[in-house]
Amino acid sequence: MTEELPDYIGHRQRLKERFKLGGGNDMADYEMLELLLTLSIPRRDTKPLAKALVKEFGSFAEVLFASDDKLMEFNGLKENTIIVFKIVREAALRMTWQKLSATEAPVLTSYDSIIEYCRAASGYKDREEFRIIFLNAKNRIIGEEVQQRGSVNAVAIHPREVMRSAVLKGATSLIIVHNHPSGDVTPSRADVDVTRRIEEALSAVDIKLIDHFIVSKNMVYSFNDHGLLCRR
Numbered sequence: 001m002t003e004e005l006p007d008y009i010g011h012r013q014r015l016k017e018r019f020k021l022g023g024g025n026d027m028a029d030y031e032m033l034e035l036l037l038t039l040s041i042p043r044r045d046t047k048p049l050a051k052a053l054v055k056e057f058g059s060f061a062e063v064l065f066a067s068d069d070k071l072m073e074f075n076g077l078k079e080n081t082i083i084v085f086k087i088v089r090e091a092a093l094r095m096t097w098q099k100l101s102a103t104e105a106p107v108l109t110s111y112d113s114i115i116e117y118c119r120a121a122s123g124y125k126d127r128e129e130f131r132i133i134f135l136n137a138k139n140r141i142i143g144e145e146v147q148q149r150g151s152v153n154a155v156a157i158h159p160r161e162v163m164r165s166a167v168l169k170g171a172t173s174l175i176i177v178h179n180h181p182s183g184d185v186t187p188s189r190a191d192v193d194v195t196r197r198i199e200e201a202l203s204a205v206d207i208k209l210i211d212h213f214i215v216s217k218n219m220v221y222s223f224n225d226h227g228l229l230c231r232r
Contacts, residue, residue, distance in 0.1 A: 029060035032060050040078070041081065049077075052076075065124035066085075067125075070126075093120060096120065097144070106138060107133075107175070118215050119217065123179055125181060128150040128181065129179060131145070131176070134169045143171075147161060157178070159194065162176065162201065162202070166205075178215075211229070
């Protein structure tokens with residue numbers, strides 16, 4: 001007697017065929033996640049888990065960018081699945097960064113792409129971090145650095161360390177970025193003060209601060225757009 005295959009096997013194959021034909025454009029978030037889960041959970045119906053994850057975290061992106069601790073707390077997820085999520089997440093960030101840093105055009109011509117990268121790289125973090133993007137004399141990207149990581153509502157930013165990193169990198173200008181895990185990207189008084197002190201430190205070595213972004217998952221605040229940079 002031929003052993004009857006579980007119902008999810010046929011469903012899974014149909015899902016793969018849809019992906020091959022349409023590249024995922026017509027698939028809901030939970031379906032994309034379901035397909036991804038099959039890579040780490042080969043012998044189980046992953047549809048209920050995918051739906052539960054999207055319901056819990058909100059979207060495909062928020063599942064992938066959720067912290068390892070939060071994912072590990074979720075019933076049904078194991079380390080192998082979290083590793084798959086991290087690979088996809090880091091692959092997306094690396095591709096975006098390499099595309100940005102490979103362009104010959106000045107960074108100002110791809111400002112929206114820079115902002116999207118910063119939101120993806122830092123906006124989903126549940127603790128604050130401080131990132132520097134270094135630029136050369138032609139305003140082209142030459143590197144980045146996560147200089148500090150902090151708590152859920154604060155990160156220590158040291159203007160002298162920012163200046164030192166910029167000098168060592170050979171940068172002539174830079175963009176600084178930090179995230180607000182609360183989702184509110186309005187700068188605090190401390191954010192404004194430290195930005196001015198960073199400008200002063202950079203000015204002493206003839207390095208220009210192009211912008212300071214505060215990012216969350218869905219929003220960004222630009223110090224430049226709001227006239228909060230001194231422009232010495």
